[in-house]
Amino acid sequence: MGERVHxxxxxxxxxxxxxxxxxxxxxxxxxxxxLVGHSFAGKVVAAVADRVPKKVxxxxxxxxxxxxxxxxxxxxxxxxxxAGLTIPLTEEVLGSIGKDVQGADREWLLSKATPWPTKYAxxxxxxxxxxxxxxxxxxxxxxxxxxxxxxxxxKLDGPAKVIESGHWPMITxxxxxxxxxxxxxxxx
Numbered sequence: 001m002g003e004r005v006h007x008x009x010x011x012x013x014x015x016x017x018x019x020x021x022x023x024x025x026x027x028x029x030x031x032x033x034x035l036v037g038h039s040f041a042g043k044v045v046a047a048v049a050d051r052v053p054k055k056v057x058x059x060x061x062x063x064x065x066x067x068x069x070x071x072x073x074x075x076x077x078x079x080x081x082x083a084g085l086t087i088p089l090t091e092e093v094l095g096s097i098g099k100d101v102q103g104a105d106r107e108w109l110l111s112k113a114t115p116w117p118t119k120y121a122x123x124x125x126x127x128x129x130x131x132x133x134x135x136x137x138x139x140x141x142x143x144x145x146x147x148x149x150x151x152x153x154x155k156l157d158g159p160a161k162v163i164e165s166g167h168w169p170m171i172t173x174x175x176x177x178x179x180x181x182x183x184x185x186x187x188x
Contacts, residue, residue, distance in 0.1 A: 005114040014123035050131040073124035087117035098166040137184035
């Protein structure tokens with residue numbers, strides 16, 4: 001939620017996030033851009049790219065939710081949903097997927113982290129064939145919580161890079177992340 005945390009309500013869900021990004025694209029006349037989704041936002045960028053596939057140069061999943069190729073609802077994180085309106089980023093979560101975020105960086109991340117709306121985590125997306133036409137690329141983090149070795153055995157529909165880091169390489173390995181992003185998207 002970040003700077004939009006004041007808008008949290010029981011109605012805020014995945015469609016709210018998708019519309020936020022679509023409005024940025026529309027009101028800024030964006031075209032031929034690289035759309036990056038980190039973590040759970042892979043679900044958001046997949047839905048956005050599905051709706052405006054001709055505008056997206058590359059869809060880059062950064063240690064993110066990767067949608068399946070089927071056309072059924074997917075992406076509910078019901079196991080993350082507890083009681084209440086929001087799901088916080090806790091020390092326990094940070095310790096399990098972000099051990100390398102330490103010291104001042106850890107304090108900063110926790111001070112800026114805002115909880116997810118429960119509906120946002122539970123909502124699903126359904127994608128069309130439009131997403132198939134979008135070029136994709138992937139960056140996986142070895143300490144991000146997924147089994148990267150197993151994922152790389154899958155047939156990915158785009159090039160991939162692996163970073164030896166936790167789930168937040170933009171904090172712990174920013175130079176390597178930028179180099180990989182530029183390489184994967186053809187800008188290097």
